[in-house]
Amino acid sequence: MKRWLPFLIVNIIVSAATTLLVLTIWNRVNTANSIVPEYPPASAPDSLEQPVWGELPPLDTPVIAIANVFAADDLQNELLIVERIGEGELNLSGWQIIDQDKNAFVFPSIDLVKGQISVYSRPGTNTVNTLFWGSDEPIWSAGEIARIFDSAGQERAVFEIP
Structure with a gap:
């Protein structure tokens, strides 16, 4: 030994x-590279008018959709799925998700090419395909309408939560 x-x-x-x-x-x-984009805290906007970030696609061209909202009224699991429709990159800088109570989520500087992005209502750390609203309480409830507005304040997607 x-x-x-x-x-x-x-x-x-x-x-x-x-x-x-x-x-x-x-x-x-x-x-x-840590992906922690800087964006203002979620709050109700005074107006939907936002500065235009880059060139926006025509309004009659569908470019984005809300695919679904899961686990409404459950903060830990509640999420909204945003889906890219169409071809090419779509820069979501300054775009917003707004509920009926005027709670607003402002997208950070992110390009959506194909596929989906999950937006959780709760606080968390953003990644490439998962974003966090930062709310301390659930945002969504059954029957509520979720809307996405582009950086010019034009409505681009609507979804009624089942």
Whole structure:
């Protein structure tokens, strides 16, 4: 047993040094970019008029839809699904989701190409396809109307919560 002890100690030291070296190299090569966009806190707007951010598609062209609202009246699980309709990138900077009580969620600087974005009502940390409203209470209830307005204040999508 005494003859194995030095080999075990050397093995532990070499393994720890190798792991530390690999992690150091990995962190330098793969720098993680935290996606925490800056946007104003959710509040009811005085007006739906917003500055126009880039060129907006024509109003008669459907570009976005509210696919569904899940778990209405349950803050921890409540979410609204926004879906891109059409082709190309759609910059959602300054776009808003507004409920009947004039609660407003302002989209951060994000480009929606294809697919969906989940917007949770509760606080959380935004990711590429999951955004958080930051509310302390549920936003949605059955029978309520959810609307999306573009950065010029023009209605782009409507959804009645079942």
